[in-house]
Amino acid sequence: MDPNDVAATVRRAAAGDASAWDALVENFGPMLWAVTSGFRLGRADTAEVVQTTWLRLVENLDRVKQPEAVGGWLATTARHEALRMLRLRAREVLTEDDDVRSGSERMREPEPGPADRVVTADRNQRLWTVFEQLPQRCRTLLRMLAVEAPPYSVVGSRLGMPIGSIGPTRSRCLERLRVLLAADGTGGTEA
Amino acid sequence: MSRTEDADDELMAELSQVLRAAAEMPDGARDAARALFTWRTVDAELAALSYDSLLDGAAPVTRAGAGQPRVLTFAADAVTIEVEVDENRAGRRLVGQVEPAGPALLELRTTAGTVEGRADELGRFVLALPPAPERISLVCRLADGSVIESASVVV
Numbered sequence: 001m002d003p004n005d006v007a008a009t010v011r012r013a014a015a016g017d018a019s020a021w022d023a024l025v026e027n028f029g030p031m032l033w034a035v036t037s038g039f040r041l042g043r044a045d046t047a048e049v050v051q052t053t054w055l056r057l058v059e060n061l062d063r064v065k066q067p068e069a070v071g072g073w074l075a076t077t078a079r080h081e082a083l084r085m086l087r088l089r090a091r092e093v094l095t096e097d098d099d100v101r102s103g104s105e106r107m108r109e110p111e112p113g114p115a116d117r118v119v120t121a122d123r124n125q126r127l128w129t130v131f132e133q134l135p136q137r138c139r140t141l142l143r144m145l146a147v148e149a150p151p152y153s154v155v156g157s158r159l160g161m162p163i164g165s166i167g168p169t170r171s172r173c174l175e176r177l178r179v180l181l182a183a184d185g186t187g188g189t190e191a
Numbered sequence: 192m193s194r195t196e197d198a199d200d201e202l203m204a205e206l207s208q209v210l211r212a213a214a215e216m217p218d219g220a221r222d223a224a225r226a227l228f229t230w231r232t233v234d235a236e237l238a239a240l241s242y243d244s245l246l247d248g249a250a251p252v253t254r255a256g257a258g259q260p261r262v263l264t265f266a267a268d269a270v271t272i273e274v275e276v277d278e279n280r281a282g283r284r285l286v287g288q289v290e291p292a293g294p295a296l297l298e299l300r301t302t303a304g305t306v307e308g309r310a311d312e313l314g315r316f317v318l319a320l321p322p323a324p325e326r327i328s329l330v331c332r333l334a335d336g337s338v339i340e341s342a343s344v345v346v
Contacts, residue, residue, distance in 0.1 A: 059343075
Protein backbone atom coordinates (compact mmCIF):
# COMPACT_ATOMS: atom_id res chain seq x y z
CA MET A 1 0.00 0.00 0.00
CA ASP A 2 1.35 3.44 -0.83
CA PRO A 3 0.78 6.33 1.62
CA ASN A 4 -2.31 7.60 -0.26
CA ASP A 5 -3.89 4.15 -0.19
CA VAL A 6 -3.07 3.82 3.50
CA ALA A 7 -4.72 7.16 4.34
CA ALA A 8 -7.80 6.33 2.26
CA THR A 9 -8.05 2.88 3.87
CA VAL A 10 -7.84 4.34 7.38
CA ARG A 11 -10.61 6.80 6.52
CA ARG A 12 -12.82 4.07 5.08
CA ALA A 13 -12.30 1.95 8.22
CA ALA A 14 -13.11 4.99 10.39
CA ALA A 15 -16.34 5.34 8.41
CA GLY A 16 -17.25 1.75 9.35
CA ASP A 17 -15.98 -0.27 6.36
CA ALA A 18 -14.94 -3.68 7.74
CA SER A 19 -13.12 -4.69 4.54
CA ALA A 20 -10.89 -1.62 4.90
CA TRP A 21 -10.07 -2.72 8.45
CA ASP A 22 -9.20 -6.21 7.16
CA ALA A 23 -6.91 -4.63 4.59
CA LEU A 24 -5.08 -2.70 7.34
CA VAL A 25 -4.65 -5.90 9.37
CA GLU A 26 -3.37 -7.71 6.28
CA ASN A 27 -0.96 -4.92 5.38
CA PHE A 28 0.47 -4.02 8.79
CA GLY A 29 -0.07 -7.24 10.76
CA PRO A 30 3.26 -8.90 9.88
CA MET A 31 5.21 -5.67 10.57
CA LEU A 32 3.49 -5.30 13.93
CA TRP A 33 4.24 -8.91 14.82
CA ALA A 34 7.92 -8.52 13.84
CA VAL A 35 8.34 -5.27 15.79
CA THR A 36 6.68 -6.69 18.90
CA SER A 37 8.70 -9.91 18.66
CA GLY A 38 11.80 -7.73 19.12
CA PHE A 39 10.75 -7.35 22.77
CA ARG A 40 11.04 -11.11 23.32
CA LEU A 41 7.96 -11.26 25.49
CA GLY A 42 7.11 -14.85 24.61
CA ARG A 43 4.38 -15.87 22.21
CA ALA A 44 1.35 -15.32 24.43
CA ASP A 45 2.36 -11.85 25.61
CA THR A 46 3.45 -10.87 22.08
CA ALA A 47 -0.04 -11.80 20.88
CA GLU A 48 -1.55 -9.80 23.75
CA VAL A 49 0.51 -6.69 22.93
CA VAL A 50 -0.27 -6.94 19.22
CA GLN A 51 -3.96 -7.33 19.98
CA THR A 52 -3.92 -4.35 22.39
CA THR A 53 -2.20 -2.27 19.70
CA TRP A 54 -4.94 -3.07 17.15
CA LEU A 55 -7.51 -2.26 19.80
CA ARG A 56 -5.89 1.16 20.31
CA LEU A 57 -6.27 1.75 16.60
CA VAL A 58 -9.94 0.70 16.69
CA GLU A 59 -10.45 3.11 19.59
CA ASN A 60 -8.66 5.92 17.78
CA LEU A 61 -9.53 5.34 14.10
CA ASP A 62 -11.14 8.74 13.70
CA ARG A 63 -8.50 10.49 15.82
CA VAL A 64 -5.30 9.40 14.06
CA LYS A 65 -3.78 12.70 13.01
CA GLN A 66 -1.75 11.48 10.02
CA PRO A 67 -3.64 8.50 8.60
CA GLU A 68 -0.97 7.99 5.91
CA ALA A 69 1.56 7.33 8.70
CA VAL A 70 -0.57 4.79 10.54
CA GLY A 71 2.21 2.18 10.20
CA GLY A 72 4.51 4.33 12.34
CA TRP A 73 1.64 5.01 14.73
CA LEU A 74 1.08 1.26 15.14
CA ALA A 75 4.78 0.56 15.73
CA THR A 76 5.05 3.36 18.30
CA THR A 77 1.92 2.15 20.07
CA ALA A 78 3.25 -1.43 20.09
CA ARG A 79 6.50 -0.26 21.73
CA HIS A 80 4.49 1.55 24.37
CA GLU A 81 2.25 -1.44 25.04
CA ALA A 82 5.21 -3.85 25.08
CA LEU A 83 6.89 -1.71 27.72
CA ARG A 84 3.68 -1.71 29.75
CA MET A 85 3.58 -5.51 29.52
CA LEU A 86 7.26 -5.83 30.54
CA ARG A 87 6.66 -3.70 33.62
CA LEU A 88 3.45 -5.51 34.49
CA ARG A 89 5.29 -8.84 34.35
CA ALA A 90 8.30 -7.51 36.29
CA ARG A 91 5.90 -6.31 38.95
CA GLU A 92 4.22 -9.71 39.22
CA VAL A 93 7.57 -11.44 39.67
CA LEU A 94 8.57 -8.99 42.40
CA THR A 95 5.25 -9.35 44.18
CA GLU A 96 5.50 -13.13 44.07
CA ASP A 97 9.04 -12.96 45.44
CA ASP A 98 7.82 -10.92 48.36
CA ASP A 99 5.13 -13.48 49.06
CA VAL A 100 7.28 -16.59 48.98
CA ARG A 101 10.47 -14.96 50.27
CA SER A 102 12.49 -17.72 48.70
CA GLY A 103 16.03 -16.98 47.55
CA SER A 104 16.09 -19.66 44.90
CA GLU A 105 13.03 -18.15 43.24
CA ARG A 106 15.13 -15.15 42.33
CA MET A 107 17.76 -17.08 40.41
CA ARG A 108 16.81 -16.50 36.83
CA GLU A 109 18.46 -16.51 33.46
CA PRO A 110 19.88 -13.09 32.65
CA GLU A 111 17.48 -11.42 30.28
CA PRO A 112 17.91 -8.44 27.93
CA GLY A 113 16.95 -5.19 29.66
CA PRO A 114 14.07 -3.02 28.41
CA ALA A 115 16.48 -0.59 26.70
CA ASP A 116 18.05 -3.38 24.62
CA ARG A 117 14.62 -4.64 23.66
CA VAL A 118 13.51 -1.19 22.55
CA VAL A 119 16.62 -0.91 20.37
CA THR A 120 15.90 -4.28 18.75
CA ALA A 121 12.24 -3.42 18.19
CA ASP A 122 13.21 -0.01 16.73
CA ARG A 123 15.69 -1.57 14.37
CA ASN A 124 13.11 -4.18 13.30
CA GLN A 125 10.64 -1.45 12.47
CA ARG A 126 13.12 0.66 10.47
CA LEU A 127 14.34 -2.37 8.59
CA TRP A 128 10.78 -3.40 7.78
CA THR A 129 9.80 0.09 6.66
CA VAL A 130 12.71 0.52 4.27
CA PHE A 131 12.43 -3.06 3.03
CA GLU A 132 8.88 -2.23 1.92
CA GLN A 133 10.29 0.61 -0.19
CA LEU A 134 12.52 -1.70 -2.24
CA PRO A 135 11.44 -2.62 -5.77
CA GLN A 136 9.26 -5.74 -5.94
CA ARG A 137 12.06 -7.75 -7.59
CA CYS A 138 14.46 -7.07 -4.70
CA ARG A 139 11.83 -7.85 -2.09
CA THR A 140 10.96 -11.18 -3.67
CA LEU A 141 14.60 -12.25 -3.93
CA LEU A 142 15.65 -11.05 -0.47
CA ARG A 143 12.57 -12.51 1.18
CA MET A 144 13.23 -15.89 -0.39
CA LEU A 145 16.90 -15.82 0.65
CA ALA A 146 16.15 -14.50 4.14
CA VAL A 147 13.23 -16.70 5.12
CA GLU A 148 13.65 -20.06 3.37
CA ALA A 149 17.24 -19.75 2.09
CA PRO A 150 16.93 -22.47 -0.58
CA PRO A 151 19.94 -23.35 -2.79
CA TYR A 152 20.65 -20.83 -5.60
CA SER A 153 19.56 -23.42 -8.18
CA VAL A 154 16.06 -23.41 -6.65
CA VAL A 155 16.02 -19.60 -6.37
CA GLY A 156 17.07 -19.35 -10.01
CA SER A 157 14.35 -21.63 -11.30
CA ARG A 158 11.62 -20.07 -9.14
CA LEU A 159 12.45 -16.51 -10.12
CA GLY A 160 13.61 -17.28 -13.66
CA MET A 161 17.08 -15.85 -12.98
CA PRO A 162 20.42 -17.19 -14.19
CA ILE A 163 22.25 -18.61 -11.15
CA GLY A 164 25.24 -16.38 -11.86
CA SER A 165 23.19 -13.20 -11.43
CA ILE A 166 21.67 -14.11 -8.04
CA GLY A 167 24.73 -13.13 -5.99
CA PRO A 168 25.27 -9.75 -7.70
CA THR A 169 21.53 -8.96 -7.58
CA ARG A 170 21.47 -9.79 -3.86
CA SER A 171 24.41 -7.38 -3.35
CA ARG A 172 22.73 -4.59 -5.33
CA CYS A 173 19.45 -5.03 -3.44
CA LEU A 174 21.24 -4.98 -0.08
CA GLU A 175 23.10 -1.85 -1.15
CA ARG A 176 19.78 -0.14 -1.95
CA LEU A 177 18.49 -1.24 1.43
CA ARG A 178 21.58 0.25 3.09
CA VAL A 179 21.09 3.58 1.31
CA LEU A 180 17.41 3.68 2.35
CA LEU A 181 18.35 2.85 5.94
CA ALA A 182 20.87 5.69 6.01
CA ALA A 183 18.26 8.10 4.58
CA ASP A 184 15.71 6.97 7.17
CA GLY A 185 17.95 8.03 10.07
CA THR A 186 15.59 10.80 11.09
CA GLY A 187 13.47 8.51 13.24
CA GLY A 188 10.35 10.31 12.10
CA THR A 189 7.89 7.55 12.90
CA GLU A 190 5.42 9.38 15.12
CA ALA A 191 2.01 9.69 13.59
CA MET B 192 35.77 -12.70 2.56
CA SER B 193 35.69 -9.03 1.62
CA ARG B 194 34.40 -6.33 3.89
CA THR B 195 31.35 -5.78 1.64
CA GLU B 196 30.47 -9.47 1.77
CA ASP B 197 30.73 -9.42 5.56
CA ALA B 198 28.49 -6.35 5.75
CA ASP B 199 26.04 -7.97 3.31
CA ASP B 200 25.87 -11.11 5.38
CA GLU B 201 25.32 -9.08 8.54
CA LEU B 202 22.48 -7.07 7.01
CA MET B 203 21.05 -10.26 5.53
CA ALA B 204 21.07 -11.88 8.99
CA GLU B 205 19.17 -8.92 10.48
CA LEU B 206 16.69 -8.91 7.64
CA SER B 207 16.24 -12.61 8.01
CA GLN B 208 15.42 -12.24 11.69
CA VAL B 209 12.76 -9.57 10.97
CA LEU B 210 11.18 -11.32 8.00
CA ARG B 211 11.08 -14.64 9.81
CA ALA B 212 9.46 -13.02 12.85
CA ALA B 213 6.85 -11.48 10.54
CA ALA B 214 6.27 -14.83 8.82
CA GLU B 215 5.69 -16.42 12.23
CA MET B 216 2.61 -14.29 12.88
CA PRO B 217 0.00 -16.90 13.82
CA ASP B 218 -3.27 -16.99 11.85
CA GLY B 219 -5.02 -16.62 15.19
CA ALA B 220 -3.46 -13.17 15.65
CA ARG B 221 -4.76 -12.05 12.25
CA ASP B 222 -8.27 -13.37 12.99
CA ALA B 223 -8.30 -11.78 16.44
CA ALA B 224 -7.25 -8.40 15.00
CA ARG B 225 -9.93 -8.60 12.30
CA ALA B 226 -12.59 -9.47 14.87
CA LEU B 227 -11.75 -6.34 16.89
CA PHE B 228 -13.52 -4.16 14.36
CA THR B 229 -16.89 -5.25 15.73
CA TRP B 230 -15.82 -3.81 19.10
CA ARG B 231 -16.09 -0.32 17.70
CA THR B 232 -18.41 1.63 19.87
CA VAL B 233 -20.10 4.56 18.26
CA ASP B 234 -22.65 5.27 20.96
CA ALA B 235 -20.16 5.84 23.80
CA GLU B 236 -17.49 8.47 24.18
CA LEU B 237 -13.99 7.05 24.57
CA ALA B 238 -12.02 7.85 27.70
CA ALA B 239 -8.41 7.45 26.60
CA LEU B 240 -5.79 6.03 28.92
CA SER B 241 -4.02 9.25 29.86
CA TYR B 242 -1.88 8.04 32.76
CA ASP B 243 -0.50 4.69 33.91
CA SER B 244 1.86 4.64 36.89
CA LEU B 245 3.50 1.55 35.34
CA LEU B 246 4.91 3.78 32.61
CA ASP B 247 5.67 6.69 34.88
CA GLY B 248 9.36 7.56 34.86
CA ALA B 249 12.16 5.87 32.97
CA ALA B 250 13.34 3.73 35.86
CA PRO B 251 12.42 0.07 35.73
CA VAL B 252 10.19 -1.29 38.47
CA THR B 253 12.05 -1.56 41.72
CA ARG B 254 11.30 -3.76 44.68
CA ALA B 255 10.00 -0.72 46.54
CA GLY B 256 7.86 0.26 43.52
CA ALA B 257 6.22 -3.15 43.47
CA GLY B 258 4.55 -2.32 46.79
CA GLN B 259 2.85 0.79 45.40
CA PRO B 260 -0.61 0.29 43.92
CA ARG B 261 -0.87 0.84 40.20
CA VAL B 262 -2.83 3.96 39.30
CA LEU B 263 -4.49 4.63 35.94
CA THR B 264 -6.40 7.62 34.63
CA PHE B 265 -8.90 7.57 31.76
CA ALA B 266 -9.85 10.91 30.31
CA ALA B 267 -12.79 11.91 28.13
CA ASP B 268 -13.67 15.50 27.20
CA ALA B 269 -15.59 16.38 30.34
CA VAL B 270 -15.06 13.37 32.59
CA THR B 271 -12.06 11.57 34.06
CA ILE B 272 -12.03 8.20 35.78
CA GLU B 273 -9.13 7.49 38.09
CA VAL B 274 -8.61 3.93 39.33
CA GLU B 275 -6.21 2.19 41.64
CA VAL B 276 -5.50 -1.55 41.48
CA ASP B 277 -5.82 -2.77 45.04
CA GLU B 278 -4.21 -6.17 45.55
CA ASN B 279 -4.07 -8.21 48.71
CA ARG B 280 -4.41 -11.81 49.75
CA ALA B 281 -8.20 -11.57 49.62
CA GLY B 282 -8.13 -10.70 45.92
CA ARG B 283 -7.82 -7.83 43.48
CA ARG B 284 -10.12 -4.83 43.30
CA LEU B 285 -10.42 -1.71 41.24
CA VAL B 286 -10.95 1.27 43.53
CA GLY B 287 -11.98 4.32 41.56
CA GLN B 288 -13.31 7.83 41.39
CA VAL B 289 -15.37 9.54 38.70
CA GLU B 290 -14.70 13.27 38.24
CA PRO B 291 -16.67 15.51 38.34
CA ALA B 292 -17.97 13.69 41.42
CA GLY B 293 -21.44 12.21 41.10
CA PRO B 294 -23.37 8.95 40.93
CA ALA B 295 -22.84 6.65 37.95
CA LEU B 296 -23.55 3.10 36.85
CA LEU B 297 -20.41 1.13 36.07
CA GLU B 298 -19.68 -1.97 34.09
CA LEU B 299 -16.32 -3.67 34.23
CA ARG B 300 -15.89 -5.73 31.06
CA THR B 301 -13.56 -8.72 31.33
CA THR B 302 -13.00 -11.76 29.13
CA ALA B 303 -15.20 -13.79 31.48
CA GLY B 304 -18.11 -11.36 31.46
CA THR B 305 -19.31 -8.16 33.04
CA VAL B 306 -19.14 -6.99 36.63
CA GLU B 307 -21.66 -4.28 37.51
CA GLY B 308 -21.37 -1.67 40.17
CA ARG B 309 -22.20 1.94 40.97
CA ALA B 310 -20.40 5.06 42.01
CA ASP B 311 -21.79 6.87 45.03
CA GLU B 312 -22.73 10.56 45.34
CA LEU B 313 -19.04 11.41 45.60
CA GLY B 314 -18.21 9.41 42.48
CA ARG B 315 -16.39 6.66 44.37
CA PHE B 316 -16.64 3.00 43.36
CA VAL B 317 -15.11 -0.44 44.00
CA LEU B 318 -15.24 -3.31 41.50
CA ALA B 319 -13.88 -6.86 41.87
CA LEU B 320 -11.11 -7.69 39.37
CA PRO B 321 -10.34 -11.13 37.89
CA PRO B 322 -7.68 -13.00 39.93
CA ALA B 323 -4.95 -12.65 37.27
CA PRO B 324 -4.21 -9.63 35.04
CA GLU B 325 -6.28 -9.57 31.89
CA ARG B 326 -7.68 -7.06 29.44
CA ILE B 327 -10.52 -5.01 30.89
CA SER B 328 -12.50 -1.92 30.03
CA LEU B 329 -14.89 0.23 32.04
CA VAL B 330 -18.24 1.56 30.89
CA CYS B 331 -19.59 4.46 32.88
CA ARG B 332 -23.21 5.71 32.60
CA LEU B 333 -23.56 9.14 34.13
CA ALA B 334 -26.66 10.67 35.72
CA ASP B 335 -27.17 12.92 32.65
CA GLY B 336 -27.48 9.82 30.45
CA SER B 337 -24.11 10.11 28.72
CA VAL B 338 -22.01 6.97 28.36
CA ILE B 339 -18.22 6.90 28.63
CA GLU B 340 -16.20 3.84 27.69
CA SER B 341 -12.60 3.55 28.78
CA ALA B 342 -9.75 2.37 26.59
CA SER B 343 -8.96 -1.33 27.14
CA VAL B 344 -5.96 -2.15 29.23
CA VAL B 345 -4.43 -5.22 30.82
CA VAL B 346 -4.93 -4.80 34.56
